[in-house]
Amino acid sequence: MNNSHSAPKGARTPWQVTRSVWYAMFLREALSRTMGDRMGWFWMVFEPVALVAVMVGIRSFVRGGNLIANAEFIPWLIAGMMGFFLVREGMMRGMGAVEANRSLFAYRQVQPIDPVLVRNFLEGALRSFVFLLFIGGGLMLGQDMYPDNAIRAMAAWLSLWCLGLGLGLVTSVSATLVPEVGKIVQMLSLPLMILSGVIFPLNNMPHWLLEYLMLNPIPHGLETLRLGFFENYKVVHGTSMLYFWLFTFSLIAMGLLMHLRFVDRLKAK
Template identity: 25%
Template structure:
């Protein structure tokens, strides 16, 4: 009965989030596609002007799309989920609505939105290729899930820390601002020299992107990817986030 109540609450919150975010007009959904497409086009134009070919394969749009979309499974989720409680503060006065319900609803919506955008954007790019994509769905799906779970754990921690120490939110924003530049969206970590290669691979998101790309390029050996390293971070992030979240229930509901 308890679980059934929370499933209904999450479903209601999910519908509310979709209505608030996208509205009743199709323009909201179109913008969800336009934003990543614009980034990929800009990256393609810039790097195509300074390089003869991408670091992998022959298509600039596909190379940067796989990097940007792989990164988005982390970045878009962590940003959207971290703001779940602030956006649903009024609903927490209802005893049936738990703080974690708002987190779950936003996680499901953002994960689904990012996956939908990935299919449309990469599908559109595939129509311009000379050869059809030879996809390996296992690493693609594994990277998407691992990136989003890493983001979920980080978002759970952020939800508590943002409320406990407002200064942390500013510091977090400054520290994570260059994240896309150092995560392997624009380059292959495998191809850069030491010691910079090892420094870049300290970032678990770089492993997510390497794994995601390996599903699109059969010839890519992805030697930089370490499943042990990535899943240590994913597990640690979730455990830390859930511990902080569970121990701060009064703070999250009453503030």
């Protein structure tokens, strides 16, 4: 006679339930992101292409020489832009994730943090694919887009992905509870791109100003990503991945704590 108290046959563990939820939400988000908007793929590729074309035109008009020491301008610009867009989209997509999936919270298995995590993963995967397209396209056009240190470049890319996750976790709570936060974040997007050294090298800035600009973690990740592409590239003074990761871990921890603390308000709002 078997007296074992095993779980009922067919019962799933919490991890299996969570994994099923993430998988279903990923499919839903992926179809919505890639098929729902016919122009979605176009804008993901066209935005960086248009910005590169504008910046190359400005550079050619202003001065013909190289702006960047030990790095070609176009690959330098593409690496910076794609890294910044990875962070920006992680933050912006996370910000609207809770509101867009509110109807799913009727199922007790779905928590407000789930759509944020799923959206960040999907956005990172799409941005990685677009970046690979740019690298392939650049190589075919004769640009030096092949990374000198592929491991460093991939590590910096994943680091920027994690920073986008941390920002997304924080903004998903704050913008849902206080809608004005979302408007402020959207307004800061363009200035943040300029102040992060995406389109102009920060090395040209005065030292007193650079000290304040480097409080922003994004340039630390972008400069390390560029160093992965150009081995002899002179990174901005003060670049530190230790600072970057301390900032990123703090954001992720704060975002997780905010989701725990306000989970009922996020579901009820």
